[in-house]
Amino acid sequence: MIEPQQDPLTSLPNRHALQEFLHSQERGSSGLAAISLKISRFGRVNNSFGTELGDKVISMTAKRLIKLFPDAKLISRTHGDHFCLVFGSDDAVDSVLEQLEDFTQRPLAVRGEVIVLAIRTGIATSSRCNSDPSRLLYASELALHHAEHAGLKSSIFQAEMEEESRQAHHLENDLRLSMANRHFDLHRALSNDEFMLVYQPIVDTETGAAMAMEALVRWQHPSKGLVPPSQFILMAEQAELMDLLGMWILRRAILACSTWPAGRDGRRVGVSINVSPVQFGQPKLVINAIRQALEETGLDPSLIKIEITETSAMVENMLAALEEIRLMGCKISLDDFGTGYSSLTQLNRLPLDYLKLDQSFITNLDSSDAAAHQRSTRMISAVLSIADAFNLEPILEGVETDSQLKQVKNLGARYVQGYLFSRPLDETGVADFIAQQKGG
Amino acid sequence: MENLYHLAYISKNAIQGTKDEVSAQIEDILRSAHRNNPARGISGALLYSGGYFCQVIEGQEDQVEELFEIIQMDPRHTEVRVLQFVEIEQRGFGQWSMALAGVEDQDSLKVEGMLDSKDQIEMAQSAQALVQMMERLVKQHQQLA
Numbered sequence: 001m002i003e004p005q006q007d008p009l010t011s012l013p014n015r016h017a018l019q020e021f022l023h024s025q026e027r028g029s030s031g032l033a034a035i036s037l038k039i040s041r042f043g044r045v046n047n048s049f050g051t052e053l054g055d056k057v058i059s060m061t062a063k064r065l066i067k068l069f070p071d072a073k074l075i076s077r078t079h080g081d082h083f084c085l086v087f088g089s090d091d092a093v094d095s096v097l098e099q100l101e102d103f104t105q106r107p108l109a110v111r112g113e114v115i116v117l118a119i120r121t122g123i124a125t126s127s128r129c130n131s132d133p134s135r136l137l138y139a140s141e142l143a144l145h146h147a148e149h150a151g152l153k154s155s156i157f158q159a160e161m162e163e164e165s166r167q168a169h170h171l172e173n174d175l176r177l178s179m180a181n182r183h184f185d186l187h188r189a190l191s192n193d194e195f196m197l198v199y200q201p202i203v204d205t206e207t208g209a210a211m212a213m214e215a216l217v218r219w220q221h222p223s224k225g226l227v228p229p230s231q232f233i234l235m236a237e238q239a240e241l242m243d244l245l246g247m248w249i250l251r252r253a254i255l256a257c258s259t260w261p262a263g264r265d266g267r268r269v270g271v272s273i274n275v276s277p278v279q280f281g282q283p284k285l286v287i288n289a290i291r292q293a294l295e296e297t298g299l300d301p302s303l304i305k306i307e308i309t310e311t312s313a314m315v316e317n318m319l320a321a322l323e324e325i326r327l328m329g330c331k332i333s334l335d336d337f338g339t340g341y342s343s344l345t346q347l348n349r350l351p352l353d354y355l356k357l358d359q360s361f362i363t364n365l366d367s368s369d370a371a372a373h374q375r376s377t378r379m380i381s382a383v384l385s386i387a388d389a390f391n392l393e394p395i396l397e398g399v400e401t402d403s404q405l406k407q408v409k410n411l412g413a414r415y416v417q418g419y420l421f422s423r424p425l426d427e428t429g430v431a432d433f434i435a436q437q438k439g440g
Numbered sequence: 441m442e443n444l445y446h447l448a449y450i451s452k453n454a455i456q457g458t459k460d461e462v463s464a465q466i467e468d469i470l471r472s473a474h475r476n477n478p479a480r481g482i483s484g485a486l487l488y489s490g491g492y493f494c495q496v497i498e499g500q501e502d503q504v505e506e507l508f509e510i511i512q513m514d515p516r517h518t519e520v521r522v523l524q525f526v527e528i529e530q531r532g533f534g535q536w537s538m539a540l541a542g543v544e545d546q547d548s549l550k551v552e553g554m555l556d557s558k559d560q561i562e563m564a565q566s567a568q569a570l571v572q573m574m575e576r577l578v579k580q581h582q583q584l585a
Contacts, residue, residue, distance in 0.1 A: 060509060067513055106512045106520055109447055109505055114522040 007077040009055055010062035018076035018084055018137060025133035032073075032126040033093050034136035035085045036144040037100070040118040042081035049113055056110050061117070068099055084137060090125045097121065097154060120147050124157035194220050195245070197252055198424035201433055202272060202395055202417045205409050209263035209437050212270035212305055214417065215253035216424050217245070233276065246279040250289040254304060256427060258297035264437045270303035272333060277309060283321030290325060301329030305354065309335045310346055319349065326351050333395070338383060347390050355387045359398020359418070365407050380411050444531065446498040447508055448524040448567050451517040453491045459545065462488075465516060466543060473538035482507055483533045485574045487541035493517055494541075496571055498531050523567035532575055541577035 005017040013021070025032060039045075039061065046054035058081065065075050065083060074086040087096065100119060108115045122144025129135040139157040142165055147155035199213035219227040233242070250273055257271035279286050294301055306325055308318065322332050333354035334347070338361055347355075361383065364376035380396075387394040396408050399418030408416060425433055455465045466488055477483065482499040495511070497504055512520055533539055 056505075060505075063509065064513065102518075107522055109508045109522060109525050111501060111505075112445065112525050112527055114525055 010059050010077050012062050012066075012075055012077045012083075014076060015078040015137075018074060018078060018086070019134075021074050021086070022136055023134045027132055031089045032133050032136060033087045033090050034124050034140040035087070035093070035096060036078070036122045036137070036140035037083045037085065038120050038144060038148070039081040040120055045115060049110075053110055053113065057108060057115060057117070060108050060110070064103060068103055069096065078137070084140065086136070090127060093123055093125070097123075120144060120152075121154040122147055122157065123154065128157055128159070195248065196220060196426070197249065197256065198426055199256075199271070199430045200417060200424040201422050202415055203421050204265075205405070205414055205416055207265045209265045209267070210269050210434060211415055212272045212303070213257070213260075213425075213430055214272040214307070215249065215256070215274070217249055242276050242278045243282055243285050246276055247285055247289040249273060250275070250286065251293045254290070254293035254297060254299060256430075257303060258299045260430060261434055263434055268300065268303055269434055270305055270331075272305040272307050274307045274335065277318070280317045280321055283317055283324075287321060287324055287328075290330060291328065294328070302331060304330040305333045306330055307333045307335045307356070308350075310337075319351075322351050344386070347386070347392075352390070352392055354395055354415075355383075355390075355392040356395045356397055357383055362396060362398045362400075362404055362408070362418075365404045366401055377407070377411065380408065380413075384412055443501045444498065444528050445501050445504045446496065446524065446526055446528040446532070447504050447522065448494070448496045448571055449508075449520055449522045450570075451493045451520040453488070453493060453516070454518045455516050463543060469516070470538055470540060477537035480507060483531050483536055483538075485533050485536065485539040485541045485578050487574055487577065488543045490544060490546045494570055494574065496533060496574060498528065498533060523570065524564065532571060533578065536578065539578040540581060541574040542581060
C-alpha cells in the first residue's frame with residue numbers, strides 16, 4: 001500500500017512525507033535545521049469554538065507558514081496542532097524564530113472571532129544530530145517536549161535530552177515488566193514485592209483515635225530506589241497498566257485492613273483507597289476486586305472508603321460504578337476538593353459520603369499575614385458549610401501543627417489527616433499506631 | 441442572503457520614509473484595493489491618522505477572512521489590533537471598494553486612545569465610534585473630491 005503523502009486539511013506534506021524527505025537527505029550534509037512547532041492550548045480553541053473553526057485555524061496557520069517561509073525546504077503538518085519546518089541552514093534559525101514570534105502577534109480573524117495564537121518550538125540542527133538528517137524530526141520534537149515540560153517558549157535539542165527521555169522510557173519499561181510479573185504473583189504470597197503500601201491515619205479529633213488509614217502506594221525499584229507515585233502513577237495510567245496496579249492496591253489494602261485491631265474507641269479502623277479515574281474505564285474490574293476481597297476477608301464493607309478525584313471526563317462511567325460500590329456498603333470519598341475540577345454540580349451528582357479538603361486550605365492558617373489567615377479561615381468555614389449542606393463528612397488534609405489542629409477543630413472539623421499525627425506508616429507502624437492510641 | 445461580515449482594525453504604520461513616500465504607499469494600497477476588491481465582493485474604507493491605519497473591510501465571511509490574512513501579513517504595518525469583527529445585515533461602505541476617509545499627519549482623531557480601551561465593551565464602543573466617524577469622513581471626502 002502506498003502511504004498518503006499529503007495532509008488533507010492543509011495540503012501540506014504529512015509526517016510520512018517529511019520523514020521520507022529527511023531520509024533522502026545526504027548523511028553528513030551539514031546545515032539542515034528542523035523546527036517543530038506546536039500551537040499552545042489549541043485544545044481550548046477547539047473546545048470554545050468547535051472543531052470546524054479549529055480546522056480553519058489550522059489551515060490558516062499552514063497558509064501563514066507557507067507565506068512567511070518561502071525559503072523553507074519543507075513545511076509539514078506532522079499531526080494535530082503540530083507542524084515542522086525544515087531549513088537548509090543552521091543560520092536561518094534565529095531569524096525564523098523572530099518571524100514566528102511576529103506571526104503569533106498577528107491575530108487570526110475567523111467567523112466573528114479574533115484568535116491570538118501562542119506557539120512553542122523545538123529546534124534541532126544537523127550539527128547537533130551527528131549530521132544525520134533522518135534524526136532531525138525526532139530531535140526537534142524531543143526539544144519541543146522539553147520546552148513544554150520546562151515551560152519554555154523554545155528549546156534547542158541537546159544530547160542530554162535524549163538520555164532523559166530514554167530514562168523515562170526505561171522506567172516505563174521496568175514498570176511494565178514489574179507489572180507483568182506481578183500478574184503472576186498476585187495469586188501467590190505478596191511478599192518481596194517491589195510495590196508496597198503505606199498508610200496515613202485519618203484521625204477523629206473527638207476521640208483521638210484513627211477512623212481510617214489512607215493507603216498510599218510506593219514503588220521500591222531494585223536499582224533506582226524509591227520511585228515517587230507522582231512519577232509512576234501517571235506512567236501506569238499512560239501505559240494502561242493502572243487497572244492491574246489498581247486492582248493489586250485494592251486487594252492488598254482490604255486484606256491489610258482486615259488484620260488491624262480495633263482502636264481505643266473499640267471501633268474497627270477502616271481503609272481509604274485511591275482509585276484512579278482511569279480505572280473507571282473498566283468499572284467491573286474495580287467492583288469485582290472489592291467484592292472478592294470483601295468476601296475473602298468477611299470485612300464490614302463500611303470500613304472500605306473509596307477515594308476518587310474529580311475529573312470531568314469520567315463522570316458518566318464513574319456514576320454507575322460508584323452507586324454499585326455504595327450498594328455493597330462501602331463509602332465514597334471525594335479527594336482533593338477545592339482543586340482542579342471542583343464543582344457543586346458534581347457534589348450533587350456523585351454518591352458521596354466524605355469530602356476531603358485539599359491541604360492548600362490549611363496552609364495559610366499559620367500565616368502571620370492577617371488577611372491571608374482570615375481568607376483561609378473563611379474559606380474553610382465555607383467549604384465545611386458546603387459539606388454540611390450536602391450531608392457529607394469533611395476530612396481536612398495536611399494538618400501539620402497544633403495551632404492548625406486547634407483552629408480547624410474550632411471551625412467544626414471532626415476528621416483530620418496530616419504529619420501532626422503521623423507520616424505514612426508501614427504495616428507494623430499501623431499496628432503500633434493503633435495500639436498506642438489504645439493505651440493513650 | 442449573503443453571509444456578511446464587517447471587520448475593523450487599527451494598526452501601526454511601518455513604512456519608513458518621508459511624508460510623500462508614506463502618501464505614495466497609501467495610494468498604492470488603495471490602488472490594489474480598487475483593483476482586487478470588486479472581484480472579492482469586498483467594500484470598505486481606510487483612514488490614516490498620525491502613524492496609524494484604521495481600516496474597515498466588509499464582505500462575505502470567507503472573503504473577509506482571506507483578505508484580512510493578506511492584510512495581516514503585509515509588512516507595511518505592525519501591531520494589528522482588531523476592534524470589531526461581527527456579522528452585519530447591511531454594508532456601511534457598499535458603494536466603495538475601498539474609500540479613503542482621510543490622511544492626517546497628526547493623530548488628531550485620537551486613534552491611539554482607542555487602543556487603550558479598558559475592556560471589550562469600551563472597545564466595541566470605540567470601534568462603533570470609529571466606524572461612524574469614518575463613514576462621515578468618507579462622505580465629506582467624496583463631496584470635496
